[in-house]
Amino acid sequence: MNHRVELIPIFEDNYVFALINEQGHVVLVDPGESTPVEKFLEHNDYDICGILLTHHHNDHIGGVLELVKTFPAPIYAPLKNKTQIPFADHYVKDGDEFSISDMNFKVMELPGHTLGHVAFWNPDKKWLFSGDVLFGLGCGRLFEGTFEQMFESLQKIKALPNETLIYCTHEYTEMNLQFCKMLGNFDDSPITGDDENLELYENELVNKRSLDLPSVPLKLFVEKKVNPFLLASTVKQFSALRELRNKQ
Ligand SMILES: [Fe+2]
Missing domain, CATH: 3.60.15.10 (Ribonuclease Z/Hydroxyacylglutathione hydrolase-like)
Structure with missing residues (x-):
């Protein structure tokens, strides 16, 4: 097709x-x-x-x-x-x-x-x-739903085939990258990121954006490695991250 x-x-x-x-x-x-x-x-x-x-x-x-x-x-x-x-x-x-x-x-x-x-x-x-719902290195704000609901929604996305491309509505990836880098500097971060993959992600992102190309669609298999909101394995971890992000 x-x-x-x-x-x-x-x-x-x-x-x-x-x-x-x-x-x-x-x-x-x-x-x-x-x-x-x-x-x-x-x-x-x-x-x-x-x-x-x-x-x-x-x-x-x-x-x-x-x-x-x-x-x-x-x-x-x-x-x-x-x-x-x-x-x-x-x-x-x-x-x-x-x-x-x-x-x-x-x-x-x-x-x-x-x-x-x-x-x-x-x-x-x-x-x-x-x-x-899902953004590059981030996720949507909770305007109406609960942490539990958003966490479950992200688990549903995670369960899709690895080769899935995510067409999310906002170009927020660069902003979210700053949050991810900040997380890595926290001793008590709810998520320990994968520095090597994040570095590769950053290189690709900077290249694309410098050419004025979108970061969307997102590759699900890549987001699963670096997006802290997808890496969160419990509602508690997810909630802590989302609250931290809300303060940015
Ligand atoms: Fe919205």
Whole structure:
């Protein structure tokens, strides 16, 4: 299957993802702003076939209503966010499977950042569109959920195949790298990082960012080695890390 993903930068550090197939059919993920996405669609003469929303925060859904005026397409949103996202056409829950054109998705509920948060798993390419759950060397803030919920959500991501690519919404990796380095200097750090792998990660990250390339998608097998929030093996360890990160 000749599918690919393009990143459309919006706001300060968000990405909208456009999955595109051979026929030029496009599925958009989390269009928080309409103008850059409209430009992208017009410039490429693509046919938008669906819009996937991971959660109700405005930087993920804010562009949808404007977009569908010009590019009508079915909207998929979490069932648990029906009140906050009343304009969706399809409400999805954990384990639901659906296809748009020849692109297949399975829904994973990953509460923590928000209670209704979902991710969309593409089993053919092993791509996860994960919103604000996992970030490069970091994880999302807990606005609605508990430490336990977020920890469990991260365990679900960890259980995906090693070759999984994570399409997370924010370009936070460089900022999170500073946190990881700081952790390494703490005697009582909740996690002892792997310095060698972190150094390799930093080299690749610096190279990419100096060329203005995104750090997304993340490689799951790499994050599993260096992301302290994935290395945390207990809820207690995870909570300590998240609290420390909140103070940064
Ligand atoms: Fe969010």
